[in-house]
Amino acid sequence: MRFPLAALAGRAASASFTILLAATGASALALTAPASAASAASAAAERDSVSLQVLSSKPEYVSGGSALIKATLPPGIAKQGFTIMAGRNDVTSAFTAVGDGEYIGLVKGLTEGANTIVLTPSTGRGLTTSLTVTNYPISGPMFSGPPIQPFICQTGSLSLPDGSKLQTTPNDPNCSAATNVQFVYRSTKGSFVALRDPKSLPADLAMITKPSGEKVPYIVRVETTTIDRGVSQMTMLFDPSRDAEPSPTARPRNWNGRLVYGHGTGCVGGWYISGAGFGYSPLNDTWLSRGYAVATNTLNHPTNSCNPVVAGEVTSMTKEYFIKRYGVPAYTMTVGTSGGAYTSLQVADAFPGLFDGVFIDATFPDALAIAMSGMDAHLLSNYFLGASASAASFTPAQQAAVSGYANTMALVANGNQMGRTDPVPGRLAPTYPGIANYNPAVFNAAVPASLRYNPNGPTPNFAGARPTVFDENVNVYGRAKNPLDPSQSSTYALRPFDNAGVQYGLAALNAGRITTTQFLDLNESVGGFDTDANPVPTRSIGNTSAMRRVYQAGVMLSGGGGLASLPIMDTTAIYGENNSNYHMQWEHFAVRARLVEANGNADNQVMWRGGPVSAPVSTGTPLAIATFEQWMEKILADTGPGSARDKVLRDKPSAAVDGCFDASMRFIPETQTLGVNNSTCNTMFPSYSNARIQAGGPLAANVFKCELKAISAADYQVAFTPAEMARLRRIFPSGTCDWSKPGVSQTRLVPWPSVGPSPVHQIFDVNAVQ
Structure with missing residues (x-):
């Protein structure tokens, strides 16, 4: 097993949440009337060099009573040269130098609601800056509205790697449990096995070869905790013989610095439960063996929760927890199949900044x-x-x-x-x-x-x-x-x-x-x-x-939010349409049509179809993985000018073009379109439509x-x-x-939509009189 990527080397994360605050305070008044234009520019630069940034989340969406903060000061200021207060608490000691004038600290003890963090240099410059963050309980909600009722906690039913269960809090409506950390190893037989004593390595332990040629043990740290009434789990490579307890400034040495966020499958029955399992396993050999960390939450599994706003909230809170625990990933890609594919699209679109790339198969636009x-x-x-x-x-x-379907069987199957x-x-x-x-x-x-x-x-x-x-x-x-x-x-x-x-x-x-x-x-x-x-x-x-x-909240996928600036690789995985299948190809093309409608084109989306019936092209196909990885890495390395979308388009690998694969995995490059027998790919994989399209829609x-x-x-x-x-x-x-006109009430997506309790971008109060 080999890493495909070089380890993270201190690159800034493209998806960190940042807010820069101008310097304030009485002493700043003296800088408003400098003696010359040069001194004015120098003073302005000095003021701008003092800032506080939230690295773990958006400032308005902090959870769990803590936030990972970055403090920036003019170069040369040592740690004893400033003070950081969170309310009345001096939190300066929490900060560690990560560069000249740059410090990172996990600020704890935040109270529920608004908290003001103040950075005061003590060097005589008198520059003070402040930052307000809004903290919510780790049990949520933040912006998904009143928790759905009834709600059945299944936290204690979820199995951990060693076969044990989480220790739950009795009669807790928030389904809470104590955080659990375990270790597993990959055996030479190809399975994950609980590692009960990390200091004693088993004889059948598999090894991974890093890009440097170094062989490292295939041991995985599994951290499980409860977030937003669901169960979150995070996994990554961990060497117990060399790694210290993880922190944002002490990362496991074999983690490549990238994060895969998985969404599960299904939707039917996805209501009123916390979930007893993950639809996307965090013990994912495909990604762990390549050095990635993997994270998900039971409420990212549509079979447990068919609600994209809740999915956005638990993703935000779980990723925030991950960052506070391990640091900001260089990038985060979302991966999913079927219900997990459309949830990946919806969260990426409605909550820009959570993901940097979308890698999906067997998708629909939305439920x-x-x-x-x-x-x-x-x-x-x-x-x-x-x-x-x-x-x-x-x-x-x-x-x-x-x-519009291939036959009556497909019609009835989709009608069901x-x-x-x-x-x-x-x-x-x-x-x-x-x-x-x-x-x-x-x-x-x-x-x-x-x-x-x-x-x-x-x-x-x-x-x-x-x-x-x-x-x-x-x-x-x-x-x-x-x-x-x-x-x-x-x-x-x-x-x-x-x-x-x-x-x-x-x-x-x-x-x-x-x-x-x-x-x-x-x-x-x-x-x-x-x-x-x-x-x-x-x-x-x-x-x-x-x-x-529904339009504003992204419950119906827009395509004009975060997806406008992300690389999207869409693989079909399921393509038979003359049977009882309800994964229709028109649904892939509907996603493309929405991207075109919102952004003028869908050049940031690549669509692959086909392959052997027994192993159609999917997110598990090595060629698809390698192509998408290359795309993500090129974007990460691109420090040139232009927007995020500009970089996505100019950094597409030569292999990242539309096409289909025949039964022998021969690639036919061809722009993918909806149709039957009107192209090489559609001759092999005919794609039909639906009743509303046949009605002119x-x-x-x-x-x-x-x-x-x-x-x-x-x-x-x-x-x-x-x-x-x-x-x-x-x-x-x-x-x-009249299909030439927009639909009744059709309107734009509101990025980071809230239905309460957060007042930020709030689109609705469900408790209001209907």
């Missing part, structure tokens, strides 16, 4: 892309597999043309993904050969049945927890009285799904693949859903205020509700009879979608 396209597909599945004579007139080929929006247990839906039955109201088994929403049966429980992607994110969507609850005492999360004016099958009609009668029958019968996802004959009307907040799939326009015969490439045109107007009395 909403699965849910909303699933709702459209489920409407069509209910219609096509129903008993009506009009539905029976559609051939399988026509069903595919209307839906609407289950993550359906809170009603036991609901039945049309089935199709080769596909598992529709599965609504999925809960983790840890959530007691008595706490679950159930509007049916002899004793309905309207007050129970609602198992949907909307209710898990209620702090963004907002809540309202449940109109289906006879007592009107319970609430539900407002819903954004809207299909008013959507002309299902429009592309198929204009292509002559279905008749005008079929088009009218379909759109007259397709209907919508009510607040409990019950099929209803009328079209759905989404809540426009909820839509606006954008590939970006980022419009909840379309603006409407009056019906006109000129908008169609087929002729309607006068009677058919009259029927069309009855079906769409308010008009049809």
Whole structure:
């Protein structure tokens, strides 16, 4: 095993959070009227050379009562030449010199709320600077809003490397546990084994060869702690024979200074639990063997928590903890598959500065892309597999043309993904050969049945927890009285799904693949859903205020936030579309379309598809890893002029170009596009669309509700009879979608959005009256 990278050599981190404060104080007044322009410039330079910086987080988002601070003074000032106060506490002794006039210190004892840190040089210059930081408890929240309830703590169920469990705090609603440190080693048989005595090295210990040629023991330090009601774990190489206790100024010598932050998978059932496991293992041989540190939190696993704002918060707090423990990484890349891929994208975009690169596979734009396209597909599945004579007139080929999917099997499989929006247990839906039955109201088994929403049966429980992607994110969507609850005492999360004016099958009609009668029958019968996802004959009307907040919070991926300036490598991993798979390629292209819409192009995104069926190209493919590493390293080494985006584009390796791989892993360089048989790659890996795109909607799939326009015969490439045109107007009395316009309530992302308690960039107070 070998490191691919040189060890970190004191480079400044590109993603550290920094704030520079101008010098203040009475003595600064004497510097405002220098004797000459030269002395004025000298005084200004001296003032600017005195600063305090937060290295561990944004100043407004400090947690756990401590912050890693950097103090900068004019060169030549020794430590005894200044004082640093945190409130009334003298914290000067916490600071260690890291350069001439540069000191780093972990300031502890911060109180909850605002804290002022003051740096006062005592050299006669009289320059004083101050910094205000806002501290939150390590249990959170900071900006994700009121903690979701109910919430089942599973902290004590999580297994540690040696098979033991965390020591939890009894009856603690914050799911707290004592921090635990263990060691594991990689055996020569290729597995991780608990190292119970770090001073006694086992005979089957594997070794790693560093770039220098030095062989070092493959021993990993595993630190586990509770953060924001989840469990965080951090791993890195550690040599117990040579390494001291880690600190920001005493790093483990075999760590390469880089951090991989992993997100897990899934989403269904990801609500109301802290999580008993990680979806992305911190004991990751791929990255540890290359010298990286790895970190994650159980709430970064969408199967535990399908909430991107919470994911952003636990990422911020976990990375802050990591920095205070080990120092600022040279860069942080986020890695994920499926649900972990879209969470990586969402956190990178909505919370710029947390990540420096995105390396993903099998992605969707966001959980909403699965849910909303699933709702459209489920409407069509209910219609096509129903008993009506009009539905029976559609051939399988026509069903595919209307839906955009490869065939009816793919349509139904994707329609079944609407289950993550359906809170009603036991609901039945049309089935199709080769596909598992529709599965609504999925809960983790840890959530007691008595706490679950159930509007049916002899004793309905309207007050129970609602198992949907909307209710898990209620702090963004907002809540309202449940109109289906006879007592009107319970609430539900407002819903954004809207299909008013959507002309299902429009592309198929204009292509002559279905008749005008079929088009009218379909759109007259397709209907919508009510607040409990019950099929209803009328079209759905989404809540426009909820839509606006979803855009602002990045719950629907924007692409115009942090992603605008990051390298993104997108690998497909799963690409079959003529079966029961619901990882569709259009979802990759939807991400690209959003990047183009937000930034003018997607030149910072590279897309690879294909490879052997048994081992498709993914984030585990050595060539993909090497290419992305090279990209990250070139950006890190680039000290030239220009913006972060400029560097991302000019530092792309020659191998970082779009393309696909055949079954023998031969690379075909080709700009990747959505389509079937219209290119070499699309001939090998045909990519289909969905019902909303076939209705004229954008590939970006980022419009909840379309603006409407009056019906006109000129908008169609087929002729309607006068009677058919009259029927069309009855079906769409308010008009049809005008896809040339932005969606209703469509607005920009608010970077670092807050739904409380933080007032910074706050977009909503869920406790306000709806």
